[in-house]
Amino acid sequence: MKLASIRQFRTGISGFTRKGEMVIVTKSGKMVGCFLPLAGTHDIPIELKREFVTTLGGYMAAQLGAKKIQEKEVLDDFREFKKSRRRQ
Numbered sequence: 001m002k003l004a005s006i007r008q009f010r011t012g013i014s015g016f017t018r019k020g021e022m023v024i025v026t027k028s029g030k031m032v033g034c035f036l037p038l039a040g041t042h043d044i045p046i047e048l049k050r051e052f053v054t055t056l057g058g059y060m061a062a063q064l065g066a067k068k069i070q071e072k073e074v075l076d077d078f079r080e081f082k083k084s085r086r087r088q
């Protein structure tokens with residue numbers, strides 16, 4: 001796992017993806033993002049996975065709430081998406 005500023009991440013993203021490294025992106029010393037390669041997620045500490053999911057869930061809930069989107073609408077939309085993929 002690497003720690004990189006936004007500038008370091010932006011200039012080094014090609015290398016991070018090629019190496020499959022997880023990167024915590026920071027701004028002014030605070031975590032603002034995370035690059036999680038699809039391969040190698042078993043190496044990520046469970047505490048970090050929990051924090052990531054909790055943070056992401058909170059962000060998504062806030063966005064949905066601000067747009068007044070109900071959970072039922074999201075689930076219905078997801079079901080329709082799955083159906084359309086099966087037809088292809």
